[in-house]
Amino acid sequence: MDFDESPEDAAFRGEALAWLAENASRRGPVTANAVADDPAHVARCKKWQATLADAGWAAIAWPAAYGGRGATSRHQSLFNEEQSKFDVSTGVFAVGLGMAGPTLIAHGTEEQKDRFLPPLLRGDEVWCQLFSEPGAGSDLAGLSTRAELDGNDFVVNGQKVWTSGAQHSDWAILLARTDFDQAKHKGLTYFVLDMRSPGIEVRPLRQINGVAHFNEVFLTDVRVPAANVLGEVNGGWGVALTTLANERNFIGGGTSSIGFANIVDRARASGRTNDPLVRQELAEAFTRFEVLRFIGYRIQTAFAQGRVPGAEASILKLLYSRHVERNGNLGVDVEGAAGMLSGADAPDDGLWQQQFLTQWAMRIGGGTDEVQRNVVGERVLGLPAEPRPDKYAPFRELVRN
Amino acid sequence: MDFDFSDEQVAVRDLAAQIFTGHATVDRIKQIEAGNERIDRDLWAALATANLLGIALPEEDGGSGLGLMSLCLVLQEQGRRLAPVPLLPTIALGALPIAEFGTVEQRSTWLPRVISGEAILTAALDEADSIDPAAPRVIASAGGRLSGSKVVVPAGHIADRVLVPASTPDGVTVFVVDPSADGVTIDVVDTTDHQRAAHITFVNAPTEATLGRAGDGAAVVRWILDRGLVGLAAIQLGVADEAIRLAAEYTSGRLQFGKPLSTFQGVSLRAADAYIDASAMNVTLWQAAWRIDEGLDASREVAIAKWWAADGGERVVHATQHLHGGMGADVDYPVHRYFLWGKQIADSLGGASKQLARIGADIADAYR
Ligand SMILES: Cc1cc2nc3c(=O)[nH]c(=O)nc-3n(C[C@H](O)[C@H](O)[C@H](O)COP(=O)(O)OP(=O)(O)OC[C@H]3O[C@@H](n4cnc5c(N)ncnc54)[C@H](O)[C@@H]3O)c2cc1C
Numbered sequence A: 001m002d003f004d005e006s007p008e009d010a011a012f013r014g015e016a017l018a019w020l021a022e023n024a025s026r027r028g029p030v031t032a033n034a035v036a037d038d039p040a041h042v043a044r045c046k047k048w049q050a051t052l053a054d055a056g057w058a059a060i061a062w063p064a065a066y067g068g069r070g071a072t073s074r075h076q077s078l079f080n081e082e083q084s085k086f087d088v089s090t091g092v093f094a095v096g097l098g099m100a101g102p103t104l105i106a107h108g109t110e111e112q113k114d115r116f117l118p119p120l121l122r123g124d125e126v127w128c129q130l131f132s133e134p135g136a137g138s139d140l141a142g143l144s145t146r147a148e149l150d151g152n153d154f155v156v157n158g159q160k161v162w163t164s165g166a167q168h169s170d171w172a173i174l175l176a177r178t179d180f181d182q183a184k185h186k187g188l189t190y191f192v193l194d195m196r197s198p199g200i201e202v203r204p205l206r207q208i209n210g211v212a213h214f215n216e217v218f219l220t221d222v223r224v225p226a227a228n229v230l231g232e233v234n235g236g237w238g239v240a241l242t243t244l245a246n247e248r249n250f251i252g253g254g255t256s257s258i259g260f261a262n263i264v265d266r267a268r269a270s271g272r273t274n275d276p277l278v279r280q281e282l283a284e285a286f287t288r289f290e291v292l293r294f295i296g297y298r299i300q301t302a303f304a305q306g307r308v309p310g311a312e313a314s315i316l317k318l319l320y321s322r323h324v325e326r327n328g329n330l331g332v333d334v335e336g337a338a339g340m341l342s343g344a345d346a347p348d349d350g351l352w353q354q355q356f357l358t359q360w361a362m363r364i365g366g367g368t369d370e371v372q373r374n375v376v377g378e379r380v381l382g383l384p385a386e387p388r389p390d391k392y393a394p395f396r397e398l399v400r401n
Numbered sequence B: 001m002d003f004d005f006s007d008e009q010v011a012v013r014d015l016a017a018q019i020f021t022g023h024a025t026v027d028r029i030k031q032i033e034a035g036n037e038r039i040d041r042d043l044w045a046a047l048a049t050a051n052l053l054g055i056a057l058p059e060e061d062g063g064s065g066l067g068l069m070s071l072c073l074v075l076q077e078q079g080r081r082l083a084p085v086p087l088l089p090t091i092a093l094g095a096l097p098i099a100e101f102g103t104v105e106q107r108s109t110w111l112p113r114v115i116s117g118e119a120i121l122t123a124a125l126d127e128a129d130s131i132d133p134a135a136p137r138v139i140a141s142a143g144g145r146l147s148g149s150k151v152v153v154p155a156g157h158i159a160d161r162v163l164v165p166a167s168t169p170d171g172v173t174v175f176v177v178d179p180s181a182d183g184v185t186i187d188v189v190d191t192t193d194h195q196r197a198a199h200i201t202f203v204n205a206p207t208e209a210t211l212g213r214a215g216d217g218a219a220v221v222r223w224i225l226d227r228g229l230v231g232l233a234a235i236q237l238g239v240a241d242e243a244i245r246l247a248a249e250y251t252s253g254r255l256q257f258g259k260p261l262s263t264f265q266g267v268s269l270r271a272a273d274a275y276i277d278a279s280a281m282n283v284t285l286w287q288a289a290w291r292i293d294e295g296l297d298a299s300r301e302v303a304i305a306k307w308w309a310a311d312g313g314e315r316v317v318h319a320t321q322h323l324h325g326g327m328g329a330d331v332d333y334p335v336h337r338y339f340l341w342g343k344q345i346a347d348s349l350g351g352a353s354k355q356l357a358r359i360g361a362d363i364a365d366a367y368r
Helices: A007-023 A039-054 A073-083 A091-107 A112-124 A238-253 A261-268 A276-304 A312-336 A337-341 A347-362 A367-382 B005-023 B024-034 B041-049 B067-081 B086-100 B105-113 B217-253 B265-293 B299-323 B324-328 B335-347 B352-366
Strands: A127-130 A146-150 A152-165 A173-176 A188-194 A200-206 A212-225 B121-123 B146-154 B162-169 B171-177 B185-189 B194-207 B208-210
Touching: A007 A073, A007 B265, A039 A091, A039 A112, A073 A276, A073 A312, A073 B121, A091 A112, A091 A127, A091 A173, A091 A188, A127 B005, A146 A173, A152 A173, A152 A188, A152 A200, A152 B324, A173 A238, A188 A212, A188 A238, A200 B217, A238 A276, A238 A312, A238 B352, A261 A276, A261 A347, A261 B171, A276 A312, A312 A337, A312 A347, A312 B335, A337 B146, A337 B335, A347 B208, A347 B299, A347 B335, A367 B265, B005 B067, B041 B208, B067 B086, B067 B217, B067 B265, B086 B105, B086 B121, B086 B146, B086 B162, B086 B208, B086 B217, B121 B208, B146 B162, B162 B194, B162 B217, B171 B217, B217 B299, B265 B299, B299 B324, B299 B335, B324 B335
Parallel strands: A127 A173, B121 B162
Antiparallel strands: A146 A152, A152 A212, A173 A188, A200 A212, B146 B194, B162 B171, B171 B208, B185 B194
16 A cells, blocks of 8 residues: 555656646636536637647546547546646536546447547537436436337437536437336436437526526437447446446546635635634545545546446545535635625625535435445445335336326 | 413414415515515515514504514514515514614604514624624714625615614714615625625715614624524524425425335435424524513523524525435425525524534533
């Protein structure tokens, strides 16, 4: 065991920093703009991702054969740490680079990889995740969007919900039911879907933090070529598990633009750094950042050794969501009476209010805290699962919402 | 000991519930949130017509004389429905102090107009750079002219008069200020719960009168603050009760894994914890309000009630938000507003740690 960075890693970090310093400007004080979700933000992300790709910094952990750097996800983390000091974002590629890409690499055919990975990596195409439905959230395998084979196409009908970024997506990863007579986990198929296909209607939902971030997506007789099935027909659940593990790792890896220094800056600006209670909170925040960093590294090590970190990713995501909640509360609390304000009236343009209003969503999106705890209980501790009336019967016969 | 409400109190509560439920529908609240004032004037008029604005004010001023507990019953119903009306600032921070400390003239000028719904009042207690409202940085000259600023004054953007504590050469004094006077600037600000408040800046601004004697202001401020804190705890109790009811209903109706969510212990235990918090909020609120009505010292009890409202209240709205899953994020579904109000109330007039500090100081004093 060695908690210190190896000379090779330190050199990699230095190389990344030098390149970033030449190609991006340092981040100023963070403001609420950090969570913007508008076309200008999409354009900014695309431009930066192309810059990364040109210089060989896009998808550092992907195999070189698909345009990646062929390094490890630890290197990606090192790069991300340095990148977070600069005023750049790859936020709209969260689903593409964080989930769709790794799933394609693990389960895609060579044709699929050749078609989808390069434009994804260059930032030409934005992806979204069509998993959750009004009737299927934590119980994702309970989804009822239907896909039926018709010639060389599947015809898809159903409704998805909470789809982040669907409004500016080119492609989607889609989970749909191809067999209603099998048990719920067994009749699912995983597709890649062209979001420009006829029959797709995207309706925005306004989120609590004021940002139009996610959507309802209605699918009516949408045709998907059978060639766009990822993995086997009716084998979608296993493919989805790869996506979910990557999602948890991605969320837990902390894409938030808030660093410890931002929290200290806020406390200082509010004149509260001499308050012993605030100091204790800052000290606790510091330890949380450290714990997350090291658990993150441990997961990178697992990836590097070719293991898919299932339960570890759940632990990381759980710790991260608690962390974000505490940070959101802390930022607002140190502001005193001004903490009650929102938008431009609030300090730092409402950044901390945004953090506060978004923090609870971390505990829901990507699988809720309870779902992650169940993973830890069942897969790590080996506790028996709760009795499940729904697990083995044909999906058609289940009681549903 | 008797933990039941009197028939009269039950009648007040039922009347308030009926009016708030009738007016503050989700659609109406959305409509108000899209407007400028963020106040439901129709509902305000209905409360006046039902005689609820004067419920806690003395009978000799035209009120019903039913005490702070009756006001808290009304505020609790307001919290349940998240009704956008300036009840707490007008009554607890404005009218009650005028009834207690005002001259005959001040009482006869303002209280009838409050009771009829014509006047909106408030007190400007918070400052950006002072943590104790009874030790303000806003200063008043010997001639009663104010300089300095107050922040996040509830209903400050629509109030007809504002009570303003200021430091004077003779000590702290509370002044009555006409916000439309020269030298007073009102900056309307948005709060996280979709309501509005005001930052108020005074530049050599005139005052109309003092409330209470010059130099006695610190005691007046503490008196006002205690009514404000208890009032906030009452609103928070309504917020918490209704949020728990919504979560119980939602998780019982929604199926995942082939059964209602509420049958998972992870869900039901969290809901039960929320209910336990609300029970503690309930008893601490009523103890504080009762002691104030009985004329007993309530300093510690007020802080305990507000501490539970802040700490327990926040826990409740986090739980109810969480139990709604993704539904909690959608602004077209009502539960998120309980989350927003819960946080806002928790932080108003001093958050949890401020109350703990007050309780701690009080205990250290008592057991010396
Ligand atoms: C900001 C945000 C972005 C999102 N983006 C996307 C996206 O891009 N694509 C997509 O497909 N989905 C997305 N989602 C949806 C997300 O995956 C679901 O919200 C999540 O899986 C929970 O499902 P649900 O909302 O239906 O809640 P439910 O499953 O109905 O859960 C409600 C409550 O019950 C609890 N619960 C459920 N089951 C159990 C159990 N067995 N034991 C104990 N407690 C339980 C939950 O923890 C939760 O508190 C997003 C959600 C959010 C908040």
